[in-house]
Amino acid sequence: MAQVWADSGRIGRRAMWTPFRILVAILVVAVVGAGLLYWGVGRWTPGRDRYPLQGVAVSARNGAVEWPTLRAQGVDFAYLAATGGSDRRDPSFGANWAQARATGLRYGAIHAYSLCRAASDQARLFIASVPRDNGALPPVVALDFEPGCASRPDRDVVLSELNTFLNEIEAHSGKPAILRITEPFEQAYTVSGGINRTIWLDRDWLVPAYASHPWVLWTANRRKRLRGAEETVEWTVVKPQASVEE
Numbered sequence: 408m409a410q411v412w413a414d415s416g417r418i419g420r421r422a423m424w425t426p427f428r429i430l431v432a433i434l435v436v437a438v439v440g441a442g443l444l445y446w447g448v449g450r451w452t453p454g455r456d457r458y459p460l461q462g463v464a465v466s467a468r469n470g471a472v473e474w475p476t477l478r479a480q481g482v483d484f485a486y487l488a489a490t491g492g493s494d495r496r497d498p499s500f501g502a503n504w505a506q507a508r509a510t511g512l513r514y515g516a517i518h519a520y521s522l523c524r525a526a527s528d529q530a531r532l533f534i535a536s537v538p539r540d541n542g543a544l545p546p547v548v549a550l551d552f553e554p555g556c557a558s559r560p561d562r563d564v565v566l567s568e569l570n571t572f573l574n575e576i577e578a579h580s581g582k583p584a585i586l587r588i589t590e591p592f593e594q595a596y597t598v599s600g601g602i603n604r605t606i607w608l609d610r611d612w613l614v615p616a617y618a619s620h621p622w623v624l625w626t627a628n629r630r631k632r633l634r635g636a637e638e639t640v641e642w643t644v645v646k647p648q649a650s651v652e653e
Contacts, residue, residue: 450631452628453644461481461645462485462486463485463633463643464487464517465486465640467499472499473635473636475510475635476634476635477634482633485503485514486516488519490536490537492523493524495519496536504538508542515544517549518546518549519551520548520572521553526571526575527575529572544582546580546584546585547586548576548587551591551592552591552595565596569602570602583605586602587608588607589609590610594617606618606623606624611629611630624644626642628641
């Protein structure tokens with residue numbers, strides 16, 4: 408009789424783990440794991456002990472930004488999307504520029520460079536849109552392959568046009584620009600080896616090393632969640648003993 412009860416207990420326990428219940432358990436674990444990953448991704452930043460100076464890059468995509476709230480969470484500086492190509496203005500740029508300045512943050516402007524537009528036309532848009540401001544950080548030129556632009560000029564053409572653009576916006580800002588280069592763009596054109604400027608690289612969580620010389624700025628988390636921003640922001644750090652003014 409004891410053996411019968413023991414066998415029936417084992418059968419009962421086996422019956423509990425039906426294929427359906429196993430599938431449900433796997434799904435629950437997956438959902439919980441995904442939630443923890445999402446939570447961790449949104450909160451992670453490199454340690455302040457290693458990178459004391461940290462900031463954000465924002466655009467209209469982030470919606471209305473409460474700049475004092477961001478500053479209270481350790482934001483030291485802000486780069487603001489301003490223009491793109493020869494005809495795109497970020498609708499939040501003016502408000503972000505004024506409010507970041509009023510909050511006491513260091514602030515600067517970003518232009519998204521286009522291979523499908525003439526450099527001089529892009530420079531005119533940037534100069535007309537971004538105030539000359541001695542208190543601003545150096546302007547940033549974001550170099551990436553934009554959707555909808557199939558143009559792939561030779562490297563010499565790209566570097567020549569980019570130099571034209573840089574000369575014009577630097578004369579306006581009074582400061583050497585910073586090149587924010589994605590890995591695919593750098594692999595295609597080796598811009599860091601052809602134009603001598605401060606480099607800004609992107610790679611979530613892992614320190615990037617795809618340029619021909621060391622970076623000064625690194626976007627370490629492109630999906631950082633902060634109070635005071637409706638959508639995730641790009642979290643960027645400055646290399647120790649370096650300055651974005653270099």
